[in-house]
Structures are given as structure tokens and as C-alpha cells.
Amino acid sequence: MFFYCEKCKKQYPLNTHAIRCSCGGLFRLHKDAEDVVPHTVHIGHMVTPLVPMQAGPIEVLLKLENLQPTGSYKDRGAAALVNVAASLGIERVALDSAGYAGASVAAYAAAAGMACKVFVPEGVPASVVQQLETYGAEVVRVAGTRMDACAEAKRHLGRSWYYASPAYNPLFAEGVKSLAHELYEQLGKSVPEYVFVPAGNGSLLIGLYLGFMEIGRLPHLVAVQSDGCAPLYRAFREAHGDAEAAEAAPASLFEDPNFSIERPKRLKEMLFAVESSGGAVVTVTEAELRAAQRALGHRGVYAELSAAAGLAAAQKFFPHGKPDNYRVVVPVTGSGFKR
Numbered sequence: 001m002f003f004y005c006e007k008c009k010k011q012y013p014l015n016t017h018a019i020r021c022s023c024g025g026l027f028r029l030h031k032d033a034e035d036v037v038p039h040t041v042h043i044g045h046m047v048t049p050l051v052p053m054q055a056g057p058i059e060v061l062l063k064l065e066n067l068q069p070t071g072s073y074k075d076r077g078a079a080a081l082v083n084v085a086a087s088l089g090i091e092r093v094a095l096d097s098a099g100y101a102g103a104s105v106a107a108y109a110a111a112a113g114m115a116c117k118v119f120v121p122e123g124v125p126a127s128v129v130q131q132l133e134t135y136g137a138e139v140v141r142v143a144g145t146r147m148d149a150c151a152e153a154k155r156h157l158g159r160s161w162y163y164a165s166p167a168y169n170p171l172f173a174e175g176v177k178s179l180a181h182e183l184y185e186q187l188g189k190s191v192p193e194y195v196f197v198p199a200g201n202g203s204l205l206i207g208l209y210l211g212f213m214e215i216g217r218l219p220h221l222v223a224v225q226s227d228g229c230a231p232l233y234r235a236f237r238e239a240h241g242d243a244e245a246a247e248a249a250p251a252s253l254f255e256d257p258n259f260s261i262e263r264p265k266r267l268k269e270m271l272f273a274v275e276s277s278g279g280a281v282v283t284v285t286e287a288e289l290r291a292a293q294r295a296l297g298h299r300g301v302y303a304e305l306s307a308a309a310g311l312a313a314a315q316k317f318f319p320h321g322k323p324d325n326y327r328v329v330v331p332v333t334g335s336g337f338k339r
């Protein structure tokens with residue numbers, strides 16, 4: 001396995017401390033058929049249940065990623081990243097995060113005996129900091145937004161800290177691929193018709209796309225964004241010649257500055273995944289998120305607000321029901337217990 005630049009194809013070893021190629025391009029992962037990601041470091045991440053739920057006129061299949069050890073699907077990415085890093089002798093990892101990714105990497109790093117440093121925007125809830133510190137991570141609070149935390153992390157990485165960012169390090173998406181393979185097995189070796197994917201920095205969308213590509217068939221991947229921060233929706237509408245809708249979609253505004261994502265680093269890859277699957281991008285309002293979170297609660301599932309995005313979008317996408325033979329998967333990406 002090695003990294004290569006998406007632009008100039010220059011190769012880098014997996015233990016590179018470069019964040020991206022010297023030409024500015026982002027890294028992708030080259031993996032041969034015989035390459036395997038080690039699973040030496042384990043904190044109990046698992047095959048999560050797939051349970052049906054009747055949501056208004058449609059039945060969906062909830063993939064309960066909220067049950068992962070640190071409460072989100074990001075454990076899949078962190079498991080792969082930290083396991084590979086450990087096998088390469090890396091002893092220090094760092095990333096910027098406002099929540100789940102930091103928790104996942106910190107937990108796996110702890111289990112691997114690695115030092116972990118997490119740069120968080122100053123306004124993150126105390127419960128997030130407490131969780132990170134309990135895993136033994138060093139938490140660096142950065143004045144400003146999520147983007148400021150990212151900039152600060154990059155400034156401090158230097159040669160000694162390995163950047164464990166879900167957005168930059170392709171080993172993260174490599175781990176998320178297991179979600180696609182699990183769905184394939186759980187659905188009797190078949191691919192669902194639709195998957196509704198909350199799309200922040202794109203690690204879930206890209207991981208699912210890569211995983212289903214390995215299987216050889218793509219479901220329609222419908223990416224979901226908050227209507228307050230919808231850069232992918234904007235790019236999707238632009239690509240479909242709908243300049244008016246694109247113009248109306250805010251690309252970087254998000255009421256909570258801790259979670260603002262100006263422009264996902266892998267926007268082009270995200271758009272490509274949606275387009276090649278014959279999917280779409282939909283936005284949901286905060287009121288729709290809250291309603292979906294409540295509906296999940298009434299099914300016995302306590303999801304974080306943003307983790308209800310998949311359900312909110314599926315209901316919006318199929319307002320009058322769906323064909324009976326469509327299997328619609330909704331990953332519940334994160335547990336509500338954290339915040």
C-alpha cells in the first residue's frame with residue numbers, strides 16, 4: 001500500500017508526515033489485492049445491526065452505527081488508520097476535530113499505546129473534551145472555529161506527529177469501506193437500492209463509494225446536508241445546470257461556528273461518488289432533523305441530531321412512499337449519548 005497524489009500521481013509512503021503532495025494535491029490510497037489492513041488493535045468495533053423502521057409511508061433499514069465503541073461510524077476509519085500507523089511504528093497521532101472523529105482516533109490511539117493530540121475549537125462541549133481526556137489524549141483548545149482548529153493542527157504537526165485527519169488521510173476512508181461490505185452480507189450478498197448518507201467532510205460518502213466499488217455495484221448514494229451548510233448540494237445543483245438553486249444554497253454558513261465546514265477538502269470526489277451512483281444531494285432543515293431525531297427515538301434509537309439526517313432525507317426524498325422492492329438504508333451515524 002502507498003499514497004499517491006490525486007493530481008500528479010507522485011507516490012508517498014504511508015508513514016509520510018506530509019499532509020498532502022508538494023504540488024498541493026490530496027493523497028489517495030493505492031492498495032493491491034494482497035494488501036490487508038491489520039486488525040491488531042481492537043476496542044470492540046463490530047458488525048452493527050440492520051433493523052427495519054416504518055417511517056411514515058416508507059420502510060427503511062437503520063444501520064446502527066451509534067452502537068460502535070465510541071458512538072459513531074468513525075470507529076471504522078480510526079481502526080484502519082491507527083492499525084496501519086501502529087504497524088508502521090508511528091507513535092504520535094494528531095488531528096483537529098469537534099467531536100466524533102477525535103474520540104475515535106483518541107480511543108484507538110490509546111489502545112495502541114500511541115500519544116494523541118486533538119485540536120478542538122474552543123466552543124466544543126465539555127463532555128467532548130472530557131471524553132478525549134479520559135482516553136488520555138492531549139486536548140488543545142483553539143480560539144475560533146473548526147477551520148481555525150484545522151489550521152492550528154497543521155501548523156503544529158511538524159515531523160513528529162502523524163496527521164490522522166479523516167479528510168486528509170485516505171486510510172480513514174479505507175476503514176469506512178467495511179460498512180459497504182457489511183451491508184452486502186446483511187442483505188444476502190446484494191446491494192441495497194438506496195443509501196442516505198450524511199455528508200460533512202465526505203468520509204462516509206467516499207468510504208461507502210469505495211467499498212461498493214470493490215463489490216462491483218453501487219446503490220444510489222443520496223448525500224444529505226444541512227440547509228445551513230450545503231457546499232455539496234450547491235456543487236450538485238451547479239453540475240445539473242440549476243444555477244438558481246445553487247446560488248440559494250449557503251456554502252459555508254452554519255449557525256454553530258464549531259462545526260462550520262467551509263468547503264470539504266474532497267468535494268470533487270464526493271460529487272463524483274454521487275454522480276456515478278445515479279444518486280442525488282438533498283438538504284434538510286433543522287426542524288426536519290429534530291423531527292427525524294424524535295422519530296428515531298420513538299423507535300428506541302437515540303441518535304445525535306446530525307445523525308438523524310439520513311432519515312430526514314429519506315422521508316423527504318420519498319414523500320409518497322417507494323416501490324416495495326427498494327431497500328433503503330439509513331445509517332444512524334452517531335449516538336445521542338455524547339452531547
Ligand SMILES: [Zn+2]
Nearest residue numbers: 005008021023
Ligand atoms: Zn502532486
